[in-house]
Amino acid sequence: MLTDKKLLLAALTAAPLLLAGSARGQGLGNSPYSRIGLGDNVGNLGGVRQLGMGGVGQAAPNTGNVNELNPALLYYTPRTTFEVGVNGQYKSVRNASESYRTGSATLAYLALAVPINKRWGAAVGLKPYSVVDYQVNTTGTVNGDPYAIAYKQYGGTGGLSEAYFAHGFHILRDLNIGGSASYLFGTLDQTNGTAIATSTVAANQLVVEREQLRYADFLLRGAIHYRHKLGKELNMNLGGTYTFATNTKVTRQRTQEQRDANGALLGTAVSLTDDSGHTFVPALTQVGFSLDNSRNFSVNVDGAYQQWSQFQAFGGAPISQLSDTWRVGVGGEFTPDPGSVQHYFQRVTYRFGLSVAQMPYRPQSQTLYDRAIHWGFAFPLPTATALESTIISLAFMYGVRGNTDYLYGTGGSSASNVRENYLRAQLGVTLSNRWFIKRRLQ
Helix, strand or coil, rough: CCCCCHHHHHHHHHHHHHHHHHHHHHCCCHHHHHCCCCCCCCCCCHHHHHHHHHCCCCCHHHCCCCCCHHHHHHEEEEECCEECCCCCCCCEEEECCCCCEEEEEEEEEEEEEEEEEEEEEEEEEEEEECCEEEEEEEEEEEEEEHHHHHHEEEEEEEEEEEEEEEEEEECCCCCCEEEEEEEEEEEEEEEEEEEEECCCCCEEEEEEEEEEEEEEEEEEEEEEEEEEEECCCEEEEEEEEEEEEEEEEEEEEEEEEEECCCCEEEEEEEEEEEEEEEEECCCEEEEEEEEEECCCCCEEEEEEEHHHHCCEHHCCCCCCCCCEEEEEEEEEECCCCCCCCHHHHCCCCEEEEEEECCCCHHHHHHHEEEEEEEEEEEECCCCCCCCCEEEEEEEEEEEEEEECCCEEEECCCEEECEEEEEEEEEEEEEECCCCCCCCCCC
């Protein structure tokens, strides 16, 4: 039977393949809201442990998982720890008149944490930053021809990934600090197609304008954590991270092409633009508070704020459809008896949480929200020892984004918002092993 150390080495060997898969695509199903800005921003919400508790954990130390949510918590890494997460999602998307269902599965994140010494922990990893995945079809009228119909097709794929190098330091009795440097990279590929049908000519050709934006730049994050004993069995924790604003470098390619009714390319694509510039991504502030007993329970509250109203794409003016966002999450975890020998489920960790967030998208100044309920479990393998262990974690999230309210435009025209009901599941595997042990003669 494979030991945990062999499993860890096997996982590290497979890491480059998983990294490549994450860089290629992170979409979680068609989401019309990902059409604006950088798409659906994933946010700095951590891994499978945090997802099961409502996306919280800024001030929640943990020795079993990689604490990359707040780099200052890397100080609590007792052993070399490798963690990988896989996402799956099923959701229904609807407006006031129609609906459809979609689902997919992708790699969620990779993380490797190492204790450097008694006061210093470090980690490297890869995680998604934003996701673009949508396909929208509309019809409209043509000015000057009351019998003509304009068919519009909007599509987008891709996303940004964050490859990071993080550190956490213990500097005083109750105080830890940390930070991370990330390489932000990825491609957003968006298309806008138009076909015209008249009373005598069918819409058998589609004129498509394609825009590819390639991002590549660095992202810096600072972190702090304060822990203080309130009694013999209770600890208070305060934590926070600040992700600095950045003018991300981006190159843009715009082309125009013609396609037939089956989507086949007619002729060759014509280049419209090939240039470079910068996109301003606003700062992200996150804070957290928690209580724990250093043994088997933790209760947490987190908050976040980001000024997406300041987002500027390719050096242009701020996008009017984007607004500032906030997020609040509350959750906790409980392990009945971590040291139980006879009853396995007494050693299982149970997690639960709630979250609500204001989305950055504001169609005609209407505020939209994302509300969700979270739950999860952590199953330690029975073969765990003081030197090595394996934990299988599951986290689930059921939420509702947006609404189906009507929006009224000029001339009495109206359109409906989009509501997404989703169920997301995440499987995480955590392998830890005590490396660099000095052997001594007895």
